[in-house]
Structures are given as structure tokens and as C-alpha cells.
Amino acid sequence: MLIKKFFSIKEMALWTRWETLLFALLAASVTILYDIFDQKWIVLPWTPIALVGTAVAFIVSFRNNAVYGRLWEARKIWGGIVNDSRTFSIHVGDMVTNEYAKEGEALAEDELKKERIILVHRHMAWLTALRYAMRSKKKWESFMEHQTNREWAKKIHTPEFVIDEKDALAEYLSEKELEFVMRVGGNKAATIIKLQSQHLRRLKEKGLLWEFSFLVLEKRLASLLTLQGKSERIKNFPYPRQYATLNVYFVWVFVALLPFGIVPEFAKLGDELHDAYPFISEFFIWISIPFSTLVSWVFHTMERIGTVGENPFEGSANDVPISTIARNIEIDVRTCVGDSFIPDPFEVKENVQM
Amino acid sequence: MLIKKFFSIKEMALWTRWETLLFALLAASVTILYDIFDQKWIVLPWTPIALVGTAVAFIVSFRNNAVYGRLWEARKIWGGIVNDSRTFSIHVGDMVTNEYAKEGEALAEDELKKERIILVHRHMAWLTALRYAMRSKKKWESFMEHQTNREWAKKIHTPEFVIDEKDALAEYLSEKELEFVMRVGGNKAATIIKLQSQHLRRLKEKGLLWEFSFLVLEKRLASLLTLQGKSERIKNFPYPRQYATLNVYFVWVFVALLPFGIVPEFAKLGDELHDAYPFISEFFIWISIPFSTLVSWVFHTMERIGTVGENPFEGSANDVPISTIARNIEIDVRTCVGDSFIPDPFEVKENVQM
């Protein structure tokens, strides 16, 4: 997530340089053919092109709206993970106690605290597994295939691309559990929730967790599973590819037609200047090149900007900053149960939170 | 669900070839009448046609938005099924125990496990019954009536169209229960939930399920019934046919009027070229054919692409991939209760998940 007010003009210009060049070349070709090679017939009527432009503005706007919806929903889900994590750690703190302990099962306070810390660490392991799953690569996530996107990506720091998942999990799980999670395969995060549930059950059977508190915490696990599932849903179900296809083809149809409609408008204006400004009149048509490029750029950038938020966990600068969120959760919950080690927040690079 | 970035130009061209041909023929007919048969009067004023075009862009955009809403809701529902399935299996794992067993009712651990596996298998049976119900044919699901849609459908693999429902259910239900479910008729999935509830009740009466855990699991069954009902709602309540009718008629009205408005615009441009390019001027009007076809194609494809997602369980390439989701659930929950057999994920054909 970008955390400054705007992308600068320079950033935008660099980011869109290849297509801008293409638009300029296209506009230039048409103008050259028209003016230098005197092929005055390569023109198209403007009004139907404008109608296509209006239709394109419609569908691209709707798409960007839908994409914003995806992004916002993704952020809400991770906001929900923050909330449930805090609640989980507070509940663990005040529900894992000796009050209902069965005979001979009561523990010393520091042993109780150890149980609580195991639960909270395992929770961090769940968060870590989820984080890595979200950053995995999907076939339709082609952000990185675009050179100017890759340039951006190189500048920023995405922890999941740097640290190995197993190493990351090892910080939170016992060796035995880590080995189990890696071996079982399938959905690692769900496996970790399963381990949490088994731990809670053991605590309940010893009376270290009141049986109705057990139900409350099981409900919390169910809620975490739901948030995990929602996050996976956004990861695994892209903006429908048929719509995405449509958008990109329509924009290119419009952009391709545009110079053919704009050049004659400039030719007409140029002709009107003929008597008064014979010199300028001759070159006036060349203004159509930057003008046509600018209009193309507006429509194409509108489309492209929608694309970058389509997959909010792809690892781009416009992602939902799940690494940062996860780290902040870690700081909160470790503080809450009085853990001995509190990590630092992730650093921000190039004004981008990951 | 398509899982690559875009449909290729070739795929789009093939998919829309018949209507494209029709647009070309229509445009050609008008041009031929106008130019060859010299019927210069078959023209219509452009601006009211453009106004109709704007109105069409509006209603088609709104429709596509609504259809996207249906698709997204369908995916959410099946995401909910994933979440509830995982939670159900974890809860079954940690709630079906001997802790509260009544005298003489306690079971050996492997017998308890058997009970759990029966519950989880029956859950898979419910999922299967729901899956088949979703793939059944509705009168308004006319996707397959379109030849180019059928071509697509042939290439992809839809398990429900290949394997018999009873055979599929037999994998998960005891013979007696299978026979019961098939005989009772009506809503098979609901009948299976009924069986689950009876099983839970029996476990509770023996104390193998704590009475408050029984309430928690009954709530989960209610939630599964709700998700089932929501999925059925989307299946059984199409996008209102009056709106669908309107869209298709309006697009065709626009497309039919279009060449009559575009041909004279080209004629005018052609006339202007008369002195400078006598030869080109004569044939310039023929450019209106590809141009008119292109504009028609943009508007019609915008409409048609909305249609393909209208019924998200129809069996098309743009469906919510319920077979894949169901299989992934199966892998997750079987792993969770330590089942002996874990199936493979479904294969992906032509980049389409079903």
C-alpha cells in the first residue's frame, strides 16, 4: 500500500512509458501517412468513435468500482483478523485459569502463562501460514510480467519473497508441531487451527479452561477459519476473466481507432488557419500526436490502474499490506500475554507498506 | 472458472464468430444497397442512434454489474461452505469424545474415530448432493443452445455431467442410508442434513457428545442448510427475465440501426476525398463495413459477456468452480479427521476449473 498522498508525475510517466510510446507511435504513423505520404483517406468519422469511448468509460468505471470493492473487502477481512487476534489473546489471558481445574490438574501461574504463550505463538504461526499462502503465485496474477510493474516490485520489500516459509513458521511452533504441519501437507493454516482446537480440548479436559469458555474459544477458532476462507476466496477467485478480457480489448479498440478520428479534426482546424498562418497551418496537424497520445493515455491508464488492484495479495505496491498487519498483530498479542520478546514493525520502503 | 489472464483474441474471435458475421452481412447489405444499387436514401440520422447507444451502454453496464454481483455472491456462498465444512470437521474431531459418556456408553478410541468419519463422510455426501442439484438444467439456462458456447463446454471436464449421482453418493453413504436418500425423494441434500442431526442426537443421548456441544453442532447444521438454501436461491431465481429480455432487444435494435447511421457518415467523408483521391473515394464507403461491424461487436459482446455469468452453476467455463471447491473440501476434511484415503484434486482442462 502506498502511504504518501500521490504517485508523482515522474512515477506515473515512468510506469506508463511503454504504452505512452506506443500511443505516440500509432498517432505519429497515422499523421505521417496522412500528411507526409498524403494519404488523406485514412480517416474515420469521429462520432461513432466517441460513442465507443463513452461505452469504454462506462465499463472501465464499473470495473474499477468492482476492483475497489475487492480491495476493500480484502482489507476488511484482514481487519477482522486483527480484531479476532486481539480478542483471542485477551480471552486466552483471562480464560485459561485454575478456577475450574480438576483435582490434581491445577498449574502454577508461570506454567499457566506458558500454556497461554503456546496458544498465542501458535496463533502467530497460523497468521504466518496464511500470509505465505496469500503471497503464492496464481496463473492470472500477471502483474510481474509487465516490466514497469517489476521495476516497482524490485524497490519494495516483501518479507514472504525473502524468508523461507518453514523458517518463518519455526519461530512460532515447537519442532514437533512444525514437522507435523509440514508433513501433513494440504492447507497448513487449517492444520494449525486443528492443533489449536486439540490444545483447547486438552485444557478443558483438565479443567484449566471452563467448559463454556471452551465453547467461546472454539467459536473464535471457527471465526478465524472463516476469515481465512474469505481471504483465500479473494486470492483464488479473480475478477472474472471474461470481464477483464473485455475491458482490455475494448480499450485497445478505442485507442486504435482514436488517431484516425482525431487526425482529420486537426486537419480541418489546420486548413482553417491556412490563410492567416500559412507556416503554422502546415505543421498544425502534428499537434494531433501529443493530443491523441494524451487522450489514449487517459483511457488506457484508467483501465490499467484498475488492473493493479485486482489481486490484492499479489505482491505489488498497491496490495493490502498483510505483512505489516501481521507484524502489528504480533506486537499487540505478544504484549497482551506478557511475552518476553516483542518484534519491531517492518520498515517502509519507497513509501510502500507491504 | 477460467484461470489464465485473458481469453485470447483467437478464442474471442471464434466465440463471437456467428454474430460478427451477421453484423458484417448487415453492414455489407446496407453498403451494397447504398453504393451498388445506389439507394442513397437508406440512411438514418446519426445522433438519435448515438443516444440509443448511450442508453444501451447504461443498461448493459448495470446488468453486467448485477450479474457480477450474482457471481460474486455465489462464490461467497461456496466460500462459506468451505469454512463451515472445515469448522464442522474440527468440531466433530474435538467434541465427539468420551468425556461426558453415560455409564456403559464409552467407546474405544478407534470406534469414536469411526463415528467421526461417518459424520464427515455424510458431510461429503451432502456436498455431493448439493453439487449435482446445482448442475441440473433450468429452462432459462440456455448457454448450451448457443453453438459457440457448446464448443467451449465440450473441451472442459464437468464431473457432474460424467459420473452418475447415485454412484457419486455411494462413496460416502452406507448402503442403507443411500437407499433411504434415493427413496425419500425431494431435496436429497436436506435429507442428508436430517440424517446428520439424527446421528448427533443419538451421540448426545449416549453422552458421546456433550449436550451443549450438541447445540453448537446443530447450529452448524442450520448454517449449512442456510448456505444450501442460498445456493439454491441463486440457482432457482435467475436474473429477472424481463430485464434480460430488455437488454437483448435493445442491443439488437441498436445494432440494427447502426449501419444506417454509419454508412452516410462514410459517404460524406468519401465525397470529400473525391477530388484528391478519385479512386479511393469511390471505395471509401466500404470501410464502413469493418467499422460498423467492430462497433456492433463491441456493444453486442458487452451484452453477451454478461449473459455467460448470469447462471453461475450452469456448467460453462465462467461458472463458480463448485466441483473443484468440493474436492478441495474433501481433501481438507478427510485430512482433518485422519481418514485413510485422500483423493487427488480435479485436473484442469483448457485452463478452466470446474
Added chain:
Amino acid sequence: MLIKKFFSIKEMALWTRWETLLFALLAASVTILYDIFDQKWIVLPWTPIALVGTAVAFIVSFRNNAVYGRLWEARKIWGGIVNDSRTFSIHVGDMVTNEYAKEGEALAEDELKKERIILVHRHMAWLTALRYAMRSKKKWESFMEHQTNREWAKKIHTPEFVIDEKDALAEYLSEKELEFVMRVGGNKAATIIKLQSQHLRRLKEKGLLWEFSFLVLEKRLASLLTLQGKSERIKNFPYPRQYATLNVYFVWVFVALLPFGIVPEFAKLGDELHDAYPFISEFFIWISIPFSTLVSWVFHTMERIGTVGENPFEGSANDVPISTIARNIEIDVRTCVGDSFIPDPFEVKENVQM
């Protein structure tokens, strides 16, 4: 609810025949005055009319969106009734038992079943009372005042318009309770829920319903009351009449202005043909009549089609099919508690489910 793919052209033409005629007459009048009576001054500038047309397209699209929202919400509510009904019957089946029966209150299995069936039948009575309330006539539901709408309505079968409410309720309630419900007046459906609650309380006091199961079932009744209230809300709170008024007046303003703007455009085109096609040129202006009618038809039908879904329980072909839904619920829940009589689904007439 229409259950075929589209309304046919013939159906649409018949349904809109009166206004189409009116548009044609209006366009013809203007053309006749202009051409026959040579009143060339009855013209208006086209562009401001086009601007009004754009504004109309906006507000009508937004309205249709809102109306679709109402329809979809109504369907969701009735989908919720399906879900709650199934859950209610399953819970009644597995919660009304002897397990917690107080001394001397335990019942034989067939007597227990009778209690369950009374509860489920009374649930059907609730559904019936709600159904009839939804089909009652509201002042703003003017669908039937339009002749072409009445024609449609005659062809379809709406059970609530044919069978008397008391007779329908008599199938599900004991004589005493029926008499009570009819006498008390006010909201019949709410009264029936009250009877359910009293029955549950009696069962709980005898121990035939565990006291915590009692809370679960009371919660279900609260949820049914909520769904009933939501359905009544949609029935009793129409799309705001000020907006509806606006839409209809604006469309008619546009439609009334249209021919004055279109006729001169055709006159101009006709004039241009004068030299080449003297005969056709003379009559060319008459093409404005079908053209103007067509454009009027597009805008007016867009508005009218929104109107028909405005009140989704009015008894029109575009309603939410509450009779069908209620009958399907009846089949489901009777099957679930093992009732002796299972009714048939309602028949579909003219491809319309009611």
C-alpha cells in the same frame, strides 16, 4: 416469475401495444403537421432533447437498479424462510423427545410424533397467513390497472386469488386455533407464532423439550418473525413515490419532445436527397414515424419494465414466486417429520411460476 429465457417479440409487442400506438400517433401528428399542412416551424433543437434523453437514461437506470435490489431482497427473504423452515422442522424432530421428560410426562413415540406434526402444521399455517398478507392489494400497486398487465395476469394461476384464506388455513390448524386466529384479528401470522411459542413453553414445562433447546427454538421463532417483518416491510414500503413520479414524468417529457427534434433531422436528410431521388425525397420524412416510435419505445419500455418488478408480491408474472416457494417448503418439512400426506408442487402456467 417467468421461467423461460426471454419474453418473445410477440409478447413484448402485445404488452406494449397501447403506448407504441400512442408514440406512433404522436410522431405521425408531428410529421403530418410538418409535411402535409406544411407547418415547417414545429421543430425543436435536437441537442437539448438529447441531453434530456441522457438524464432520463441515468435516472431510469438507477431506478431499475433499485427495483432489482428490492426484488432480490424479497427473494432473499423468502430464501431465508425456506432455510429457517427446514431447520425448524429438523430441530423439532430431534429436540422434542423424552430424554429430559419430567416424571410422568414421558409420551409414547407416536404421541411425540403427533406433537411434532402439530408444530410443523402450525408452521405451514404461519406460512399461509404470510402468503395471503403478501398478496393483499395496496393502493400503489396499480399493476392491474393497466389493461395489458391484466391480460398477462389472467393467464397465470395465483392460488391466493382463487382459494379463500380461511379454507387454506383450515388445512393446518385445529378448529379451535383457527377460530382463535380469525377472531383475534390484527396480524394473523404473528398470532400463529405466538401459538407456537405457547406450545413450546408447554412442552418445556413437561420436559419434552430440554430447556436450552427451548431457547434455541424460541430463537428460531424470533428469526421467523424477523423474516415476516422484512417481507411486510417490502410489501408496505413501496419504491418512494416521489422518485417513481419523477421517472414517469421525465420519460413522458422526453417522449413528447422527441418527434419535434427528430422530424427536422429527417427533413434535412430528405432535402439532401431531393435532386437524386425526387420521389423518395418527398416521402422520406415519413420514415421518422417508425424511427421516432422505436426510440420512444426503447426509453419508455426501459421505464415500464422497471415498474413491473417494483412491488414483488403484487400478483404479476414478474413476482417473487411465493406460492411455489411455500408449497416446496411444505413438501420438504412434511417429508422431514414423516407426515402421512405430501402435496404436489403447484403447476406452472404460461411459463410463469407464482
Added chain:
Amino acid sequence: MLIKKFFSIKEMALWTRWETLLFALLAASVTILYDIFDQKWIVLPWTPIALVGTAVAFIVSFRNNAVYGRLWEARKIWGGIVNDSRTFSIHVGDMVTNEYAKEGEALAEDELKKERIILVHRHMAWLTALRYAMRSKKKWESFMEHQTNREWAKKIHTPEFVIDEKDALAEYLSEKELEFVMRVGGNKAATIIKLQSQHLRRLKEKGLLWEFSFLVLEKRLASLLTLQGKSERIKNFPYPRQYATLNVYFVWVFVALLPFGIVPEFAKLGDELHDAYPFISEFFIWISIPFSTLVSWVFHTMERIGTVGENPFEGSANDVPISTIARNIEIDVRTCVGDSFIPDPFEVKENVQM
């Protein structure tokens, strides 16, 4: 809430008469200056004005959408109050019993009934206090400042503007409680909920309310507080004034520019008629007055109609009918607990429910 199909043309004309007059005067001034005083230069180019018109149509449509959202949300909240009120009264009826009464605390049936009726009456008091709070005047609720709005308001009957709040509350509260509620000040409705909670607690402590039923009813009170808070939120947080400001200024900018763009269009059309209809041609420009007025009226009324629903509890004809809803609740819940007095519904005046 208007309960007939449409506002009549007469009603609309009367309601918008002052601004219509203003538009006519403006258009007339421009025409007079142009034609009589021959100031042919007071013209503006039409196309940029049309662009402003399009932008205005956009933002006004979006606003009306948002306002409809507010109205619909307000109605949903009051629908929720209906549901919770019914549930509350049914639960009170079947949960305030002797079943768990502590020794010596059991009451005779008519004394129990009295307790129930006190609870239900106090609930009506809450509803009444809320109703009066909703009808209080806010600084931004300027509906009544407009003369034509006041005319409407005079014709309809708003109980809260006629009956004193204290008198209204006195019908439902004991003298002591009434005195307490009026004295404590602050939020009266919240104070009444507080009294309800204390009453429930007393009943629980005597065992006249099972302790888990106590939790259920406390949850219901929390839910009523939530609905109250939501209703207050809509009352206290208007549609953002910066957007409202924008809408009104933009519409007036457009309306002010309009005649300057339309008059020259008519002048041009008039000129073209010069030879054929010298007399009509001279006066043709005057048609621009009604035409310009009509277009202004369309855009301005579109804006104004949005304004009237902005504050759905203001006391206008387009309000959510909270008085009617509250009265219907009263009838329902009094019937439910077998109260001796059942009031009549409020009368409807001028087809407006308040």
C-alpha cells in the same frame, strides 16, 4: 409516506411553481434582451453547457441514489423495531412465569400478567420517546423553510407535532417512572431501556424469570438499543453538507447558463424559417422560453426531489411513517399480551401516512 401511485401533475406543478416561475423569468429575460433589445451577443456555446449538464446528471443521480439508501436504511431500522417489539412481547409472555420461582415468590396468574403488561407498556413508552426524538428539529432540516413544502406539511397529520411528549408518555409509564424519566434528562429512550433492564433483574432475582431467559431478554434490550442508536445516527448525521452544497450550486450554474445556450439555437432555427414563414419566424424564438423552462425544470426537480427524502424523519410527506409504524406495533403487542385496550390505527390524510 405517500401511499398513492403518483403525485398528480397538479401537485407537482404547484409544488415546483416558484422555481418554475424563476426559470421562465430567466429564459424570458434572455429572450427579451436578445430579441426585443436586439442584444444578439448574449449567447454562449451550447456544447460546454451540455457537458456541464451531463456532469450534473451524474452527480445528482448519485446523490439521489445515496438518499434512497438513507431512506431505505431508515425504513429497515424501523422494520427491525417492529420485529424486535413482537419478539419481545412474545418472549415476555412465555418467559415471565412461575416455573423457576424462588420460594415464596410465585405470583397468581393475573399478577404475572400485570408484570408482563408493565413491561410491554414500558416498551411502548420507549417507542414513544424515540418517536419524539426523531421528529425534533435539526439545523440542516430546512424542509419547512420552503413555502411549497410547508403547504404540503400543513395538510398532513403528524401526531408528534400535535400532542405533547409528556402526555404521550403518561399513557405508558407509572407516574413515578414518568417523573423519573423527565427529571433525569439526557436520552429519554435510553433511560427507559435502563428501567426495563432493572425490572428484568428484579424478576430474575425472584425467579419469575429463568436466569438464562434473563440473558435472552437482556440481549433483546441490547438489540433495541442498537436500533435506537441506528435511528439516531440517521437523524443526527445528514447527507454530507459539502456534497449537498455542491449539488445545489451545480444545478443552479447549469440552469443559469442554459437559456444562453438555448436561445441562439432557437434563433438559428427561426432564421431558417425566415423565407417560408416570415411571421412565425419572427416569433419562433419565444418558444425557447417554455422549452428552456422545461429543461431547467427537469434538472432542478431531479435535484429537489432528492432533497425531500434526505432527512427521513423530518415530518414531510416523504418521511418514513414512524407514527403509523409505532401505532401498529402498539396494536400488535397489546393484542399479544392480552391487554384490555387496543387503540385504532392513525388515520391517513391526503394519502400520506406519517
Added chain:
Amino acid sequence: MLIKKFFSIKEMALWTRWETLLFALLAASVTILYDIFDQKWIVLPWTPIALVGTAVAFIVSFRNNAVYGRLWEARKIWGGIVNDSRTFSIHVGDMVTNEYAKEGEALAEDELKKERIILVHRHMAWLTALRYAMRSKKKWESFMEHQTNREWAKKIHTPEFVIDEKDALAEYLSEKELEFVMRVGGNKAATIIKLQSQHLRRLKEKGLLWEFSFLVLEKRLASLLTLQGKSERIKNFPYPRQYATLNVYFVWVFVALLPFGIVPEFAKLGDELHDAYPFISEFFIWISIPFSTLVSWVFHTMERIGTVGENPFEGSANDVPISTIARNIEIDVRTCVGDSFIPDPFEVKENVQM
């Protein structure tokens, strides 16, 4: 939050004076070059500019819609805090009692009241900590960087900018707890909830809080944590900067092109006046300056007005009035538990509630 009907014309004019000046200068430069320096060739075709204008209207409208959504959601969250706060204080009042007190743990009524007041004061501390967190400065919150925004901000009273956070918290927390909250660092509000939970646990262990009431209150704390998290989400996740960037660049592209398209339109109109009004004709083109400025102002203000609500806790006049809401909560809950001191509401300055 502004609480009068509209911003006055003067306020709007002052607020937008710098950009208005810029638009005027731009328009004047073009006109001067065109007319005084006779550079008649600095023109651009109008229709593509109008198309860009339409696209800009689209995306700005969509943005404003999304921003309104953020604002409304923020207000909903704070409305939820109101509801939960009232419920919390009522529940504390009727659930912290001696009814279930363990032997020797029962307290005198005034000691119980003290416990309740500690809980309610600590709740106010939570609210205060949240309030200060919401008013902290984010990198993208650039409202104050704009001089005209700063002018507005100076006039209004934002308590969080005036009173030190620690002093504010000291009113509600014991010295020891205050010291703890300030020392622990991290999320202060979450720490305070943790303290609440520990207090509840102590009360439960003594039996001053029934164990099931403990679960109810813990659920309420979880709900408060959720609302806190939602509020933080809106604070920490701005409207995506890529979209914001797009909007601002597109508007400026449009505004920069505008005069080049409008000047020639005026030149044309001026030329037509040449014969009849030689004097006026010469200066007619200068009208393009105010006209162009006005149209620029409409589009730019539409964009800017969206910006001001983007970050609803930034401290601007268009914020969600969290200080006022928090103070009102304080008045409500202190009244509810019978506190001795009730503060006054915050004063309103310049018709702005903070």
C-alpha cells in the same frame, strides 16, 4: 461535521479561491495569446475534450461515491460504539451484583457501585485513547497542507489538538493504571480493554458477576475491540492512492485542455456577431474567460469536495464528529450508572461539530 444546510457562496468562493484564480489565469493566457498576440492556432478540437470531460465526470462520481461510503461506514462504526457503550453500562449496572457472590465476597451497595463506576470510567478511557489515535496524523492526510483548508481548520475547535492525551486519560483511570497504559506502549485502547477483561475476571472469581454474565460482558468487550479495529482500518487504509492519483491528474488534464477548446468556440460566435455588433464582437472572446473558469471550477470542485471526506478522522470540518459523539456517550453512561459528575456537551463553533 457541518451542521447547517449549506456552505455559503462566500465560503465556497473563499475556499476555492486559489484554484479559481489559476483557472482564470489559464483561460486568460490562452485568450490573450489568441486575441492580443493573434496566435489563432492555439486551438484544439472540442469534441475529444468533451469526451475526456465525460470520462472525468464518470471517475470522479464513482470516487465521490466510494468516499461517501467510507464516511458513512465511519459514522456507522461510531454509531456502533454509542450502542455498545450504552449496552455495556446498562449491563454493568444490572449484572455486577451480590446475587451469586461467593461466601464472604458480597459487597455493600456503594462498594458495588464503585466497582461499576470504575468499569464505566475505564470504558471512557478506552474511548479517549481511541479518539486520540483517530486524530493522529497520517502521511496521506494532506488536508492541512492546503492553505484554504487550514483556514477552515483554525476556526473550529478540535479537543484532541488542544488537550494532551495523558491529561485526558487521567480523568478516567487510576494513577496506577494510567502509568501502566502509558508505559506498556503499543495500542493503548487495546491495553485498556485488556484491563477491563481482567477486572471482569476478578469480579467473576468473587461471584460478583455471574459466570454466564461474565461471558456476555466478555462478548461485549470483543465487540468493542471489533469496532475499534474497524475504526483503525478506516484510519490506516486510505482510499487507494493509485485511484486518488488518477482522479487528480485526469481533472487537471481536462482543466488544462479546456480553454484551448472553448476559446475557438467563442471566437466563432464572436465572428458571427461581427457585422451586427462590431464593437461587442471584438471583445466577445473575453467572455470565454469567466465561462471557461466556471466549467473548470465545476469539474475541479467536484473532485476536491470528494477529497475532503476521504479521511474522516483527519480533523477537518467534514469529519465524523468523534469528539462530540464521545462526549455524548460520556453523558449517557455516567447518567446510567448514577455517576456524581456529568460533563457538558462540546460547544459548536462555526456550525461545525467535531
